[in-house]
Amino acid sequence: MTRTLAVAALLLLVLAPPLVASNQFLLHLGITVLLWTLLGTAWNMLGGFAGQVSFGHATFFGVGAYTTMILYLKAGLAPWYGMLLGGLVAVLVSLPIGLICFRLRGPYFSLSTLAVAEIVRLVALNWEALTNGPVGLLITTLPRATVGGRLVNWESKLPFYYIIAALALASMLATYRLSRARLGAYLLAIREDEDAAESIGIATVRAKVLTLALSAFFAGMGGGFYGLYYRYVDPDAVFPIALSVEMVFIAVVGGLATVTGPVIGAIFLTTIGETFRERFLVGHLIFYGLFMMLVIRYLPEGIWGGARRAWAGRR
Amino acid sequence: MALLSVADLTRDFGGLRAVSRFSFDVEPGQILGLIGPNGAGKTTVFNLITGFLQPSAGHIALEGRSVVGLRPHLVTRRGIARTFQVVKPFPKLPVRENVTLAAFSHEASRLRAEALAAEMLERVGLGDKLEVPASDLTLGEQKRLEIARALATRPKLLLLDEPMGGLNPREVDGACALVGQIRADGVTVILVEHVMKAIMRISDRVVVIHHGEKIADGAPERVVQDPGVIAAYLGTRVAQS
Amino acid sequence: METLVQSVVSGVLTGSLYAMIGVGLTVVFGVMRIINLAHGDLVMLGMFGAFWAHGLLRIDPFVSIVLWVPVMFLAGMLIYRFLLKPIIPGGELNTLLYTAGLSLLIANVALFAWTGDYRTIKLRYALTPLRPFGIAVPIPLAIAFLLAIVITVCLYLFLARTDPGRAIRATSQNPEAAALMGIDVDRISMLTFGLGSALAGAAGVLLAPSLYLYPTVGELLIAKCFVIVVLGGLGSVSGAIAGGILLGLVESLGAVYVSVAYKDTIGFVIFLLVLLLRPSGLFGVGRT
Numbered sequence: 089m090t091r092t093l094a095v096a097a098l099l100l101l102v103l104a105p106p107l108v109a110s111n112q113f114l115l116h117l118g119i120t121v122l123l124w125t126l127l128g129t130a131w132n133m134l135g136g137f138a139g140q141v142s143f144g145h146a147t148f149f150g151v152g153a154y155t156t157m158i159l160y161l162k163a164g165l166a167p168w169y170g171m172l173l174g175g176l177v178a179v180l181v182s183l184p185i186g187l188i189c190f191r192l193r194g195p196y197f198s199l200s201t202l203a204v205a206e207i208v209r210l211v212a213l214n215w216e217a218l219t220n221g222p223v224g225l226l227i228t229t230l231p232r233a234t235v236g237g238r239l240v241n242w243e244s245k246l247p248f249y250y251i252i253a254a255l256a257l258a259s260m261l262a263t264y265r266l267s268r269a270r271l272g273a274y275l276l277a278i279r280e281d282e283d284a285a286e287s288i289g290i291a292t293v294r295a296k297v298l299t300l301a302l303s304a305f306f307a308g309m310g311g312g313f314y315g316l317y318y319r320y321v322d323p324d325a326v327f328p329i330a331l332s333v334e335m336v337f338i339a340v341v342g343g344l345a346t347v348t349g350p351v352i353g354a355i356f357l358t359t360i361g362e363t364f365r366e367r368f369l370v371g372h373l374i375f376y377g378l379f380m381m382l383v384i385r386y387l388p389e390g391i392w393g394g395a396r397r398a399w400a401g402r403r
Numbered sequence: 404m405a406l407l408s409v410a411d412l413t414r415d416f417g418g419l420r421a422v423s424r425f426s427f428d429v430e431p432g433q434i435l436g437l438i439g440p441n442g443a444g445k446t447t448v449f450n451l452i453t454g455f456l457q458p459s460a461g462h463i464a465l466e467g468r469s470v471v472g473l474r475p476h477l478v479t480r481r482g483i484a485r486t487f488q489v490v491k492p493f494p495k496l497p498v499r500e501n502v503t504l505a506a507f508s509h510e511a512s513r514l515r516a517e518a519l520a521a522e523m524l525e526r527v528g529l530g531d532k533l534e535v536p537a538s539d540l541t542l543g544e545q546k547r548l549e550i551a552r553a554l555a556t557r558p559k560l561l562l563l564d565e566p567m568g569g570l571n572p573r574e575v576d577g578a579c580a581l582v583g584q585i586r587a588d589g590v591t592v593i594l595v596e597h598v599m600k601a602i603m604r605i606s607d608r609v610v611v612i613h614h615g616e617k618i619a620d621g622a623p624e625r626v627v628q629d630p631g632v633i634a635a636y637l638g639t640r641v642a643q644s
Numbered sequence: 645m646e647t648l649v650q651s652v653v654s655g656v657l658t659g660s661l662y663a664m665i666g667v668g669l670t671v672v673f674g675v676m677r678i679i680n681l682a683h684g685d686l687v688m689l690g691m692f693g694a695f696w697a698h699g700l701l702r703i704d705p706f707v708s709i710v711l712w713v714p715v716m717f718l719a720g721m722l723i724y725r726f727l728l729k730p731i732i733p734g735g736e737l738n739t740l741l742y743t744a745g746l747s748l749l750i751a752n753v754a755l756f757a758w759t760g761d762y763r764t765i766k767l768r769y770a771l772t773p774l775r776p777f778g779i780a781v782p783i784p785l786a787i788a789f790l791l792a793i794v795i796t797v798c799l800y801l802f803l804a805r806t807d808p809g810r811a812i813r814a815t816s817q818n819p820e821a822a823a824l825m826g827i828d829v830d831r832i833s834m835l836t837f838g839l840g841s842a843l844a845g846a847a848g849v850l851l852a853p854s855l856y857l858y859p860t861v862g863e864l865l866i867a868k869c870f871v872i873v874v875l876g877g878l879g880s881v882s883g884a885i886a887g888g889i890l891l892g893l894v895e896s897l898g899a900v901y902v903s904v905a906y907k908d909t910i911g912f913v914i915f916l917l918v919l920l921l922r923p924s925g926l927f928g929v930g931r932t
Binding site for chain 2 (some may be wrong): 284
């Protein structure tokens with residue numbers, strides 16, 4: 089049953105967009121949903137599976153974004169390669185951050201990630217030589233690119249859609265593989281009781297650092313994509329606390345420690361939020377807050393987790 | 404050669420000396436009882452041996468190799484496993500998964516790890532509860548789960564921290580039998596316990612700790628009559644009488 | 645030399661307001677072990693309360709504290725009773741996430757209702773700063789400082805001399821023992837959250853004439869609040885006061901002697917260091 093569902097969803101994902109290519113708003117919505125899916129999935133690896141709730145994941149997103157922009161604007165490296173490098177730089181950055189923050193547990197870990205994120209944001213704001221400070225970085229034209237002999241039309245949203253779809257799918261595949269691997273099982277143990285996990289031979293620090301690196305990689309690539317798509321990056325766009333918090337919400341509302349949870353969370357929150365934003369311009373985050381509260385109170389496994397349990401109960 | 408040798412073990416917490424020049428050896432195949440009044444430092448000694456705490460001074464060696472400074476998971480991999488005074492299962496995971504995670508330390512494939520887990524659970528009498536979430540077990544069952552989990556790491560030395568706490572007399576008998584069986588399978592045991600009946604029955608040797616210091620070390624019958632030990636538990640007046 | 649004195653004075657004055665923000669959060673943590681991420685937004689509500697009182701009702705913002713403190717107290721108790729109480733058994737992390745949701749909700753409802761425009765309160769008597777001994781002291785800041793002292797003294801008297809206050813301290817030290825002594829921990833928790841919210845509102849009112857007001861300012865305030873509360877030791881009222889003043893000083897001196905740009909960074913770096921090296925706070929009185 090889930091197999092058929094997955095294949096159907098995949099086909100929809102790949103075949104539908106060219107049909108609606110004329111409706112740029114729909115494509116933009118799709119891109120936004122997929123970007124949040126990517127970010128929520130990335131966060132979920134550490135937050136959902138390992139139980140380490142980070143309020144500072146914007147750090148990796150922003151590092152990826154700035155790496156991509158800087159490499160293109162200052163070194164001429166095409167942004168699609170820059171995106172990958174953005175992911176790698178985010179991984180490098182995640183190592184000292186993990187070293188510092190993983191010494192703390194529970195809410196203290198969460199607060200420390202928040203502090204780190206703020207420090208990075210402030211550095212980006214003030215290190216003008218590297219980042220242009222509050223002015224930000226702007227891409228005016230994207231380089232020429234050909235796929236299969238055809239020139240890519242950067243004016244249309246379609247190529248961006250495919251790029252982000254590929255990234256989102258890659259992150260979901262990585263999550264799936266993680267959940268099946270021994271590391272995934274270890275992470276669930278760490279989430280339940282870190283000391284007990286240590287006592288049965290699990291190298292908890294290494295597990296957490298590895299997972300953070302994986303998580304940072306995808307968040308970083310998401311940042312790189314952001315730079316590519318929006319073509320403008322500044323510290324308040326890519327490093328704010330609100331962004332980190334939104335990532336948390338997508339994963340929690342959708343369903344922690346599941347592959348599909350963040351997709352559901354992204355679809356749900358983004359569509360409601362964007363529709364509200366269309367009409368009222370501000371306040372769309374009201375729904376994020378509201379649903380976060382409702383989910384924790386009534387559906388702690390998230391929408392997807394709850395749906396899965398209800399489905400299993402009926403059979 | 405002694406399996407575990409602890410020499411001059413000391414641990415300070417700021418101004419408080421919790422463990423003071425504590426030394427003892429455990430021979431392979433022994434069951435060593437570690438007793439002492441509340442707050443004497445017994446769990447601290449366990450934490451020091453298993454790497455959850457670092458000693459301020461002293462040596463701890465398993466089969467001649469020092470284990471000081473190793474993180475707990477490495478101590479486990481060397482062959483020392485433990486249970487906790489207050490049970491720490493993985494509550495939302497099924498019973499079998501709790502033990503399978505430990506079995507992964509010796510079995511690479513999930514299939515074989517699960518098989519080892521099932522075997523250990525059978526040994527402690529939880530074979531019929533494999534898919535139950537650990538939080539649904541009774542206290543006695545959770546204690547047995549922790550023992551199975553520790554055994555799945557194939558330890559040479561098993562540290563049991565108050566396994567009988569909270570058990571009724573029939574369960575205590577069962578636990579004693581289990582410990583005896585564990586020893587028969589070739590695992591050396593150090594047992595921290597308050598239930599004297601159990602200590603007397605199964606220990607080959609008893610070490611008494613009081614205010615962080617060793618005050619007696621020998622056969623159970625002798626230790627229990629040692630005036631110093633009696634004074635520690637019941638006060639000097641009773642000891643002198 | 646004069647710069648140094650000016651720096652110190654500004655730092656202490658600002659720090660006293662920071663302290664007011666921190667005290668509310670730390671009191672709640674001490675009793676309920678909750679880190680309330682919505683605390684900054686409660687301060688924001690106090691700020692806007694003062695603004696609207698001044699703008700619509702022509703009441704001096706500082707005077708409006710008399711109105712907003714009881715209102716926030718009540719609001720806090722209701723939030724505890726109907727929103728937080730069912731969540732708390734789910735664990736620390738769940739509660740933290742819940743308050744994160746609440747924070748987003750409050751901030752964005754405010755944003756929707758009042759728009760994101762920056763607002764200020766213009767007071768006729770506050771146009772030029774006082775200059776005692778040649779040191780510039782903005783009048784609103786000076787008034788806020790004095791009121792902060794009054795509030796702190798009242799808080800101390802409440803905690804030390806009244807029965808509910810003592811019950812709060814007892815529960816903060818040992819909830820189980822307190823329950824065994826006949827203290828209704830649930831009622832005390834409700835009282836404490838009300839108190840924490842009232843303090844947040846008061847801090848907001850005091851801050852309003854001295855800061856730019858906008859609905860999402862809570863985000864900035866809560867970040868500073870953590871630094872203060874962790875510096876002083878989670879759960880300790882005197883620690884929060886000391887932490888607030890310390891942060892004020894660090895930022896003020898940092899701006900002058902290190903760099904204006906990075907003055908906020910210093911606070912966060914210290915925060916991390918304290919969390920890692922001395923988690924019970926600089927004075928060792930906090931609960932970890």
